[in-house]
Amino acid sequence: MKRGKRVRQLGLICLSLVLSSSAWTAEPSAAPDTIAARVQGCQTCHGAHGEGTADTNFPRIAGKPAGYLLNQLQNFRDGQRSYPPMNYLVAYMHDDYLAEIAGYFAAQPAKLQSMGETASAGDAATRLLVTKGDVVHGIPACVQCHGARLTGIEPGIPGLIGLNGKYIAAQLVSWRVGTRHAKKPDCMHDIASRLSETQVRQVAGWLASRPAVDPTSPAPAGAWTTPLTCGSQP
Numbered sequence: 001m002k003r004g005k006r007v008r009q010l011g012l013i014c015l016s017l018v019l020s021s022s023a024w025t026a027e028p029s030a031a032p033d034t035i036a037a038r039v040q041g042c043q044t045c046h047g048a049h050g051e052g053t054a055d056t057n058f059p060r061i062a063g064k065p066a067g068y069l070l071n072q073l074q075n076f077r078d079g080q081r082s083y084p085p086m087n088y089l090v091a092y093m094h095d096d097y098l099a100e101i102a103g104y105f106a107a108q109p110a111k112l113q114s115m116g117e118t119a120s121a122g123d124a125a126t127r128l129l130v131t132k133g134d135v136v137h138g139i140p141a142c143v144q145c146h147g148a149r150l151t152g153i154e155p156g157i158p159g160l161i162g163l164n165g166k167y168i169a170a171q172l173v174s175w176r177v178g179t180r181h182a183k184k185p186d187c188m189h190d191i192a193s194r195l196s197e198t199q200v201r202q203v204a205g206w207l208a209s210r211p212a213v214d215p216t217s218p219a220p221a222g223a224w225t226t227p228l229t230c231g232s233q234p
């Protein structure tokens with residue numbers, strides 16, 4: 001009996017400790033709806049400034065074109081892209097709210113670093129694919145849209161450097177199997193579908209081994225003319 005009483009007492013002490021500590025740490029009930037508060041949930045995976053991580057599939061989102069980021073957030077919300085934690089997180093966010101978040105990460109400095117992958121066999125062919133395309137298989141050169149320096153262009157085309165090779169390969173495969181979609185004409189679906197397994201692997205590794213470029217930001221809209229169609233057809 002004596003023991004039971006002690007346990008109850010201990011329980012009460014613990015409870016009061018929990019209550020008092022939560023009183024210390026509790027946020028005011030009406031937390032201000034600042035952009036800092038809104039992006040808190042993103043930082044656990046994408047890094048404090050959206051810089052991404054080199055060792056997982058969490059991509060950099062800092063410094064990508066705002067229009068591109070907004071499209072992606074809408075795609076996760078509307079089921080055009082699938083990654084359940086993100087789908088849930090943005091499920092009830094309206095366009096204006098998402099646009100603010102997209103603008104916030106677009107304005108973060110993109111610290112582009114080489115992802116540390118090393119050059120490998122097939123690099124010469126890959127360089128050719130990226131800069132000239134693959135005429136035989138109807139694949140346009142990546143630089144036609146992503147730019148000669150591969151930094152992307154406002155408003156909708158992201159850069160291809162400073163991304164993890166695993167992430168790049170996963171995206172190309174998602175397009176091919178239909179778990180990632182983009183706004184029409186969704187050229188990346190056509191392009192990814194025409195790349196061989198080997199090309200996917202090699203282009204992802206090659207892009208991830210590119211050195212950082214300066215400046216890293218996407219080119220302003222109109223800096224070059226992107227093709228009106230998805231490039232050469234087979």
Ligand code: HEC
Nearest residue numbers: 041042045057058059061069072073081083085086089101
């Ligand atoms: C649980 C981890 C996690 C959280 C939390 C998270 N993300 Fe993501 N996010 C990911 C992963 C993983 C991907 C890549 C998914 C894929 O392969 O398509 C991604 C992709 C993205 C993309 C597309 C990137 C690109 O280049 O196409 C954007 C934009 C993005 N997240 C923004 C956000 C924002 C904004 C938040 C907070 C509201 C957030 N994420 C919260 C893990 C997370």
Ligand code: HEC
Nearest residue numbers: 071140141142144145156157158168171182187188203230
């Ligand atoms: C005709 C224009 C065009 C060409 C050519 C092109 N891309 Fe793209 N690419 C785009 C657009 C537009 C997007 C953004 C799609 C979206 O909104 O989801 C994109 C997005 C991507 C992404 C997603 C990046 C991310 O952060 O998630 C990858 C990877 C990619 N392209 C790789 C390539 C490769 C590799 C090539 C060459 C073999 C290539 N692209 C050629 C237009 C193009």
